Amino acid sequence: MPIAAPAASVRLEEIELRVLHLPLVSPFTTSFGTETVREVIVVRARTTDGVDGWGEIVTQHMPSYSSEYTHGAWDVATRWLAPALLARDAIAPEEVPAVFDPFVGHRMAKGGLELAVVDAALRTQSRSFASYLGAERTAVPSGVSVGIQADPVALVETVAGYLDEGYVRIKIKIRPGRDLADTEAVRSAFPGIPLQVDANSAYTLADADTLAQLDRFGLLLIEQPLEEDDIVDHAALAQRLKTPICLDESITSAKAARDALALGATTVINVKAGRVGGYLEAVRIADLCEAAGIPVWCGGMLETGIGRAANASLAALPAFTLPGDVSASDRFYARDIVTEPAVLRDGHVAVPDGPGLGVEIDADMLEAVTVERRTLRR
Numbered sequence: 001m002p003i004a005a006p007a008a009s010v011r012l013e014e015i016e017l018r019v020l021h022l023p024l025v026s027p028f029t030t031s032f033g034t035e036t037v038r039e040v041i042v043v044r045a046r047t048t049d050g051v052d053g054w055g056e057i058v059t060q061h062m063p064s065y066s067s068e069y070t071h072g073a074w075d076v077a078t079r080w081l082a083p084a085l086l087a088r089d090a091i092a093p094e095e096v097p098a099v100f101d102p103f104v105g106h107r108m109a110k111g112g113l114e115l116a117v118v119d120a121a122l123r124t125q126s127r128s129f130a131s132y133l134g135a136e137r138t139a140v141p142s143g144v145s146v147g148i149q150a151d152p153v154a155l156v157e158t159v160a161g162y163l164d165e166g167y168v169r170i171k172i173k174i175r176p177g178r179d180l181a182d183t184e185a186v187r188s189a190f191p192g193i194p195l196q197v198d199a200n201s202a203y204t205l206a207d208a209d210t211l212a213q214l215d216r217f218g219l220l221l222i223e224q225p226l227e228e229d230d231i232v233d234h235a236a237l238a239q240r241l242k243t244p245i246c247l248d249e250s251i252t253s254a255k256a257a258r259d260a261l262a263l264g265a266t267t268v269i270n271v272k273a274g275r276v277g278g279y280l281e282a283v284r285i286a287d288l289c290e291a292a293g294i295p296v297w298c299g300g301m302l303e304t305g306i307g308r309a310a311n312a313s314l315a316a317l318p319a320f321t322l323p324g325d326v327s328a329s330d331r332f333y334a335r336d337i338v339t340e341p342a343v344l345r346d347g348h349v350a351v352p353d354g355p356g357l358g359v360e361i362d363a364d365m366l367e368a369v370t371v372e373r374r375t376l377r378r
């Protein structure tokens with residue numbers, strides 16, 4: 001459903017951006033490469049009333065998952081986006097997309113700044129982000145995304161560990177040469193588990209015969225087998241596979257989602273707020289999927305406690321009918337930058353219900369992992 005009650009307008013005093021280097025508990029490998037440290041930008045938007053709102057720009061160090069990357073986002077945020085927000089006399093969160101409209105692209109940067117403004121406005125009103133979005137659940141089922149391991153034996157071991165922790169759905173990353181044997185190993189070790197694979201754009205339509213062999217593993221879906229702009233090829237591939245195709249990288253907006261659905265390129269959608277320019281657009285996509293009877297779930301970008309709290313709230317909307325990648329914080333980080341990191345309980349992550357995002361910043365940890373900082377003032 002659309003946002004029922006708009007948030008209050010706020011007058012911004014300053015916007016602070018920080019680049020963080022947050023060590024990962026284990027390397028995370030996808031078809032794009034390996035990360036050992038999560039480089040991410042955290043945004044603090046302070047109102048003239050002294051209320052701080054927090055957001056997270058989920059870009060990565062390199063433009064690999066998308067064309068956006070840390071220092072591209074840093075530049076556009078400090079040069080254009082933050083000054084545009086500070087130039088406004090007062091601003092309601094719902095007006096942020098219009099303020100950013102003159103600037104093409106850079107959706108992750110826009111989404112991170114928008115979240116900070118939403119959080120500031122909701123904290124001002126003592127309203128939770130979950131209720132603002134229209135969430136109905138108090139906890140969300142938690143899936144885990146498992147990177148490519150040394151070999152299928154190591155993969156099965158890693159998956160077993162996550163199943164022991166209670167994760168209710170397993171997703172494994174695949175790439176050419178690390179697809180059929182990896183999937184077969186996990187499926188034969190755990191015949192009954194909800195299992196899906198994520199190719200992160202690593203294939204072309206010429207690989208259709210290989211991808212069709214995944215049909216025998218009874219997967220929930222295959223995520224983004226082809227390139228971001230291969231919408232027509234995804235529609236052609238869908239005709240060749242029994243496994244449902246779920247687009248991730250390709251779904252950059254509600255318009256892109258509508259087009260992909262109309263063309264039959266996808267029958268499930270992974271929503272990531274950063275990828276689509278913010279949580280308001282993410283809700284629009286969820287609404288679209290709900291109206292079309294298409295399952296939707298919440299993906300992840302190795303978020304800190306800020307984005308993780310926001311994702312748990314988004315995933316609690318009624319449209320989200322499949323478990324998402326909203327894992328516990330300790331799946332990625334030994335110590336998070338919030339004082340109440342997401343934990344796994346009975347396979348679920350709680351939806352924060354305090355004001356704004358419902359989490360508080362661990363100031364010492366934030367300071368310890370900050371490698372760059374810039375404050376812009378009105």
Ligand SMILES: [Mg+2]
Nearest residue numbers: 198223224248
């Ligand atoms: Mg994905």
